[in-house]
Amino acid sequence: MNQGEARIVAYSEKGLNMCAAAARISTFEGCAFKALSRGDGGEKDIKLIGKVLSSGHKTIIEHQMFTIAFNDVSVLAEQSLIEFRLASYTVKSRRYVNFSGAGYIIPAGLSGAAEEEFRRNMDGKFEAYKKLLDLGISREDARFVLPYCFRSNFFMTLNARELAHVIAAMRYGRLKRYPELVRLGEMLNQQMNEILPGTADIEKPAFSRVNTDDSEGTLEMPHRAVTEAALFGAPSDAEGILNAALDATNRFTGDDKLKKLVKDARPRELELLNYAFMIKNVSLSCVTHFARHRMQSLIVPDVERALFKGAYVLPKTIMENAEALIIYENAFRENYESACRIRSMGVGNDVLAYYALSGNTVDILLSMNARELLHFLKLRTCTRAQWEIRESANEMLMLLMEDFSALFKYFGPSCAVNGFCPEGRLSCGRIQKTGE
DSSP: OOOOEEEEEEEOTTHHHHHHHHHHHTTOOSOHHHHHHTOOSSHHHHHHHHHHHHTTOOGGGGGOEEEEEEEEEEHHHHHHHTTOSSSEEEEOOTTTSOOTTOOBOOOTTOOHHHHHHHHHHHHHHHHHHHHHHHTTOOHHHHGGGOBTTBEEEEEEEEEHHHHHHHHHHHHTSTTTTSHHHHHHHHHHHHHHHHHSTTOTTTTGGGGGGOOOOOOOOOOOOOEEOOOEEEEEEOOTTHHHHHHHHHHHHTOOOSTTHHHHHHHSSOOGGGGGOEEEEEEEEEEHHHHHHHHTOOSSEEEOOOHHHHHHHOEEOOOHHHHTOHHHHHHHHHHHHHHHHHHHHHHHTTOOHHHHGGGOBTTBEEEEEEEEEHHHHHHHHHHHTSTTSOHHHHHHHHHHHHHHHHHOHHHHTTOSSHHHHHSSOTTGGGOOSOOOOOOO
16 A cells, blocks of 8 residues: 655765775874775775764764655655755655646555545545646645645655664654654665665664654644744844944945845855744645755644644635635545544544645744845745745745844845846746845
8 A cells, every 4th residue: 555665766886985984084194095995895894884883973974875766655754854954855846747646645554444434535635636727726726635645756865874864763753653654764774774784773872862742633623724924033133243243254344235245145144143933824835845945943743733723725716716615625624524534433643644635734933044044035035936935935024124124125036136037937027126
């Protein structure tokens, strides 16, 4: 039933030799090239790497890189994995790809009446998706009725130390409550040990201290929700901090120094300003857009919490189409009813997580420094950004301007900040301007 696969499809060809050289060089009097030549690419290097790892020095295996192809796994697995910060991802776009034929996974342990109930409901969600497309609803809005069991395909690239961390989270940590993630973790554990022996389990001890939310939760009735952004953390003297940084680097002068800083290719001074936001009622689909920004701290509840909360976003395109609105709202109502039935059969949160629909919402918290906010807002206030994250980004920018207008009036889409559009042939053709 779970035929998804995680396969290491590329890795550093001389990674073993490189990791051993890294283990050697810190106490080696010779040059870097000589440290490399001392290895054998076999047992000698493996023994040295193991010795250094046993002393707690794990950075040496960061020189080995892996690329993993996740094939036909659930989107629940995808969302769980793209939250790891020290990795690169490329996923299949739900805005542009038609997922009518994607299919879905059946959670481990389902059988009999529970499996029949699960299949009936999920088939109904795909049928609703197809009907919305037939009515002319865009893929990016129709996707909100897709359940988190539907199949996903994506690539992930990371170094060996971070992969060991990911594997430990899947086998022993916060993801172990999902059998699908445990199974994928076991696959990766075996493959990693074949390539870089003795390294896959180095992060296991740390995960004995990870607590997870195992409460059952209450299934709330489906209801519409509106996304809201709130700024709840900001520097008490942002202007003073920034001026001190500018004085230290002495790179800009004049009344327009903040404008020059924002347009600079390396605005390091902005990194001293940190801002925290709560974004209420963000759809699970939109959470993936937030999660793709690596340089931030992001708190996202477990996927099943979105189902329990019952709230969902309602796109304008569906609100304005009476037939589509009936299909859309029925999808959430029927999903709730099926979730109640299958829970009464004794299934736990590990199954209910797959019932969450892409349009169900959670409240997220995030913290970014001003330099990352500049990057985030360049992308997400652009007219080509997905409408939901664009609305959140615009609201975030307004809150920032209220807090420190002298700086944030120069923030906005790439065209406004840089004076040109990076979207090429996909540009909207309208160059915006920031405040002067």
